[in-house]
Amino acid sequence: MIETRELTKRYGDKTVVDHLSFTVKPGEVTGFLGPNGAGKSTTMRMIVGLDAPTGGSVTVNGRAYAGHTAPLREIGTLLEARSVHPGRSAAGHLMALAYTHGIPRRRVDEVIELAGLTSVAGKRVGAFSLGMGQRLGIAAALLGDPAIVMLDEPVNGLDPEGVLWVRNLLRQLADEGRAVMLSSHLMSETALIADHLVIIGRGRLLADTTVDDFTREAGGGGVRVAAAEAVRLRSLLAGPDVTISSSSAEELLVNGRTAREIGAIAARHQVALDELTPQTVSLEEAFMRLTRDAVEYQSAPSPSTAERKAA
Ligand SMILES: Nc1ncnc2c1ncn2[C@@H]1O[C@H](COP(=O)(O)OP(=O)(O)OP(=O)(O)O)[C@@H](O)[C@H]1O
Numbered sequence: 600m601i602e603t604r605e606l607t608k609r610y611g612d613k614t615v616v617d618h619l620s621f622t623v624k625p626g627e628v629t630g631f632l633g634p635n636g637a638g639k640s641t642t643m644r645m646i647v648g649l650d651a652p653t654g655g656s657v658t659v660n661g662r663a664y665a666g667h668t669a670p671l672r673e674i675g676t677l678l679e680a681r682s683v684h685p686g687r688s689a690a691g692h693l694m695a696l697a698y699t700h701g702i703p704r705r706r707v708d709e710v711i712e713l714a715g716l717t718s719v720a721g722k723r724v725g726a727f728s729l730g731m732g733q734r735l736g737i738a739a740a741l742l743g744d745p746a747i748v749m750l751d752e753p754v755n756g757l758d759p760e761g762v763l764w765v766r767n768l769l770r771q772l773a774d775e776g777r778a779v780m781l782s783s784h785l786m787s788e789t790a791l792i793a794d795h796l797v798i799i800g801r802g803r804l805l806a807d808t809t810v811d812d813f814t815r816e817a818g819g820g821g822v823r824v825a826a827a828e829a830v831r832l833r834s835l836l837a838g839p840d841v842t843i844s845s846s847s848a849e850e851l852l853v854n855g856r857t858a859r860e861i862g863a864i865a866a867r868h869q870v871a872l873d874e875l876t877p878q879t880v881s882l883e884e885a886f887m888r889l890t891r892d893a894v895e896y897q898s899a900p901s902p903s904t905a906e907r908k909a910a
Pocket residue numbers: 610615633634635636637638639640641642784895
């Protein structure tokens with residue numbers, strides 16, 4: 600389990616992580632989401648003691664990372680900046696890591712197989728593709744058979760097969776009872792992998808929710824109904840928590856009733872429907888709405904000719 604409480608990081612007068620509190624629980628995949636520059640990497644670096652917090656605290660399985668005698672057995676990480684000697688083979692790299700952390704040699708063979716690197720284990724890391732490098736990074740993260748796995752942008756640069764592999768692996772690790780945390784700036788991809796979502800913007804917590812709840816709320820765009828008898832249908836659909844607007848004489852936008860309920864009411868009263876369409880909002884759109892005010896570099900529309908002349 601990872602627990603951050605009021606975790607804060609400032610660089611000069613800029614607050615990069617701002618009183619952030621969340622928990623990454625065992626048996627779940629937690630997606631850690633935010634636009635570029637939101638503070639995800641900084642938070643992850645503080646979790647493993649690579650950056651010191653300005654305020655607040657973070658614990659890994661109940662203690663500060665530095666307080667563990669065998670930290671690789673507690674938490675395995677893949678962070679963005681990896682330093683692997685390009686002249687070393689994949690097996691050599693993992694062996695060196697295992698040796699310095701007192702991890703038995705057979706575990707190296709296990710993670711090489713788990714990461715699908717058996718056929719390239721003897722190859723120079725410098726000649727690895729991006730995808731193979733990611734697999735090696737994940738193999739290294741799993742070396743200590745840790746209770747927590749924390750990966751920064753693990754699917755970045757992977758081809759569809761690689762993405763599927765990461766997705767299945769993370770599911771398997773969570774099903775084994777491990778706490779899995781992965782960062783991303785891609786909502787739709789994360790929704791396919793994660794159970795839980797921690798969404799941040801400008802270092803602040805914007806949402807701490809389940810993927811199911813986030814998806815349900817994102818789908819709350821109402822139902823569009825078209826019927827020649829729209830006026831009669833409108834009064835039939837009215838109710839305490841129902842709001843109905845209309846953009847034309849034969850169209851309604853209904854909030855507070857599902858498409859199924861609307862269809863049943865229309866059938867009961869013999870109102871013929873020309874259209875019955877739930878207005879879904881894509882997950883990516885919902886994520887963009889949530890983080891809109893927290894995007895570090897927004898693309899501004901270029902000034903119009905009139906504005907340029909006035910300037
Ligand atoms: N050492 C540093 N000194 C000053 N500012 C820093 C430092 N490290 C990070 N920052 C700033 O902190 C903010 C958060 O950066 P961070 O890398 O944690 O964000 P992120 O959410 O991981 O972004 P990305 O998705 O682009 O990797 C950025 O504005 C970045 O410029």
